[in-house]
Amino acid sequence: TRTSRPQRILKAVQRKATVGDPQSVITAIDHFCRHREWAMNVGDEKGSILDSVVSEVSPVTVLELGTYCGYSTVRIARLLPPGACVITLEFNPDYAAIARQVIKWSGLEDKVQLVEGASGDWIPWMKEHFGVQAFDLVFLDHWKERYLPDTKLLEECGLIQKGTVLLADNVICPGTPDYLEYVRNSPRYNSHYYRSHLEYTKAEDGLEKSVFLGY
Numbered sequence: 001t002r003t004s005r006p007q008r009i010l011k012a013v014q015r016k017a018t019v020g021d022p023q024s025v026i027t028a029i030d031h032f033c034r035h036r037e038w039a040m041n042v043g044d045e046k047g048s049i050l051d052s053v054v055s056e057v058s059p060v061t062v063l064e065l066g067t068y069c070g071y072s073t074v075r076i077a078r079l080l081p082p083g084a085c086v087i088t089l090e091f092n093p094d095y096a097a098i099a100r101q102v103i104k105w106s107g108l109e110d111k112v113q114l115v116e117g118a119s120g121d122w123i124p125w126m127k128e129h130f131g132v133q134a135f136d137l138v139f140l141d142h143w144k145e146r147y148l149p150d151t152k153l154l155e156e157c158g159l160i161q162k163g164t165v166l167l168a169d170n171v172i173c174p175g176t177p178d179y180l181e182y183v184r185n186s187p188r189y190n191s192h193y194y195r196s197h198l199e200y201t202k203a204e205d206g207l208e209k210s211v212f213l214g215y
């Protein structure tokens, strides 16, 4: 097909959403993905759980792994108070370009730092390059086999400290078994599973919230 799915998602936002209105951007993407073409956004059902965790944590610095089209970036950023920001990593330049436009359409570019690059390359530079001391919230939604190695890398880099909350998408579908085993069995995390459904479907999926208890 001439255009990519992310390009068609951006078109739906530009057609249906109001500039500067994040909720209308979220609604436009959810409508498109439910009625036109499925896409791997966290979606409205799991998105409400994401919202409640963001509101509960009220984070100052958020890390998102895997921007894709920026749907969850907008969900998170719209709930952040002034001065708080989300750093989101995306290594596919085409997806990053679409996400920048979706984030701009929502009017939240001041609360978002989209970094084009791989999590494994950028995590070690977070302190030095962005002046991050530790993350209050990490949303994991990138390649599922990278959840565990990147969590360990975040620990090694001192970016996860007492109270940091990890929120992982897709722990059932497609599944992240090694990550789940790690956070649920580690004495250093307090984990909770929020049962839900795979975005825009009836299949089971859910989010795992893991609070770091310190060393």
Ligand SMILES: CNc1ncnc2c1ncn2[C@@H]1O[C@H](/C=C/CNC(=O)c2cc(-c3ccc(F)cc3)cc(O)c2O)[C@@H](O)[C@H]1O
Pocket (backbone or CB within 6 Å): 040, 041, 042, 065, 066, 067, 068, 069, 089, 090, 091, 092, 095, 117, 118, 119, 120, 141, 142, 143, 144, 146, 169, 170, 173, 174, 198, 199
């Ligand atoms: C490895 N380091 C990385 N650093 C930076 N960006 C990375 C990245 N890995 C992947 N990415 C990016 O994250 C995104 C990847 C997300 C992977 N997500 C999934 O595979 C996924 C897949 C499903 C899914 C579920 C059921 C099904 F039948 C088909 C698909 C549902 C989801 O909610 C998903 O999140 C892309 O934009 C990719 O370019």
Ligand SMILES: [Mg+2]
Pocket (backbone or CB within 6 Å): 040, 041, 042, 141, 169, 170
């Ligand atoms: Mg996902």
